Amino acid sequence: MDSYQKKIDRLQQELAEKRRLIANEHLATGRHLITRDAKLLSSTRLSTLSQESQRLQSQIDDARASIARIHAILDREQQIDGEVDSLRGKIADLEESVQPMYEEIGRKAFEIYKSHPFVDENYVDLFSELVKNHEDIRDIDQQLVQLERETEEKPFLDRMVAKGKIALLRNRRTTREQNTPRLFRKAGRFVTESNFVTVVDDATLTRAVEPYHQVNTQIDDLNRRISDLQKEDEALSEDLRALGADRKAVRRVAELEQQIEELTTTLNNVSIQVGEGYIAELKKDDSGAAAVSESVTRVRELERECQAVGKQIEKLKAAIAAEEAAARIAEYQKKIAALEREIAENQASVEKLRGSIAETEAQKAQLEKARGPVDKL
Incomplete structure (x- = not known):
């Protein structure tokens, strides 16, 4: 039976493979018909x-x-x-x-502002810090000239005090000078953001601002490109x-x-x-159609092969079932033989018990005779 089952397993694998091939042919045929015919x-x-x-x-x-x-x-x-x-x-x-450009623009714009008192008052705030810084430096210079002139005529101790004041003023002046480039840059930035250049219409200032405008044009172009890219990204x-x-x-x-x-x-x-x-x-x-005729032929061949394999599997299953039936019959026969032996043994026991009953009944009759009537006891 094991050999039959092994054959069945092998044939079932073969059958599964043939069915897979049939499905592939059906798939190829179906695809062609759907897409081409x-x-x-x-x-x-x-x-x-x-x-x-x-x-x-x-x-x-x-x-x-x-x-x-x-x-x-x-x-x-x-x-x-x-x-x-x-x-x-x-x-x-x-x-x-453009940072260095701001400084140069601010310097030239301030020079023009100082030399053009008729410039619109709207620009006063634009240069107010520079004006104050410039005036501070001028005031400090005047104080230094005054102190240095007076120092030579003073006693020693007064000269020492005066020199201390001079040192303090010089430090203040240095601070103002160091602050000047920053103020020029600040003013230059404000100038580029206002219409000051157009109002004063000065050629030197226009030339100073031109490099800034060129750079600013590049920056505007780049910002427009960024804006376009951001719009594209949003889309x-x-x-x-x-x-x-x-x-x-x-x-x-x-x-x-x-x-x-x-x-x-x-x-x-x-x-x-x-x-x-x-x-x-x-x-x-x-x-069928020429394009699928080979698949049709192949499917029919495989189906015939599947039928043959299926029949062989059924025969093997029948052989296994027959062996199983024979085994069951043998088992039934064993059980019948056992039951028959048990019946024979039980029959002998019955006969023996019947003999015992007869013998016991004879003994009982003798004992009852010896006893006599019960009512006379």
Whole structure:
């Protein structure tokens, strides 16, 4: 029986492989008919299955397009981030390059302001800090000249006190001088942000401002480019949101891939049904369309082989069942023989007990005779 079962196992594997090959041929036939020769699917059932397969394929194509679009958007967003960072770096470099320009612009603008008392009063605040700083330096210089002239005529102790004042004033002057470039830069920035250059219409100031305008034009161009990139990024984010991938794109791609896998499985099953149904509708001597005739022939050969293998399996199963039946019969016979032996043994016991009963009844009769009537006891 074990040898029969091993043969059955081997034949079942062979049968499963042949059925797999049949399914592959059905799949290939169905795909061809659906995509190339749908006109051959004349029956209502096959036509309906063909339409279903087209719907499934459309869903698969849409899911694949969504995945491709998500990847393209993510790549582009990464490129945009890199471009924006690069542009901001260039802007920072350009803004740093205009700092020295502010100082020169502020210096020339202040000179013009000082020499043009008719300049609009609206610009007074623009130069107020420079004016005060300039006046402080001038006042300190006057005080220094006064102290230095008077110091030579004073007694020793007074001269020492005066020298201390002179040192203090010089420190103050140094502080004012050191502060001047910063104030020039501040004024220069304000000048570039106002219409001062246009109002005074001075050629030297216009030339001083020109490099700044050139750099500022570059900065404006870069900022416009950043703005365009940010708008593009916002549009891409909207696209991701429409694709359901605005928060967790990786998870959304995984969901779409799972959807494609499930749809593909369903599509393959539909294609198999189409191929199987088409071949089943053919007459025995008809191999169908030329493009699928080889598959039709191969399916029929495999089906015949499956039938032969199936019959062999049934024979082997019958052989196993026959051996099992013989084994059960032998077991039944053993039980019958045992029961018959038990019956014979029980019959002997019965006969022995019957003899004992007869002997005991004889003894009882003798004892009753010896006893006599019970009422006379």
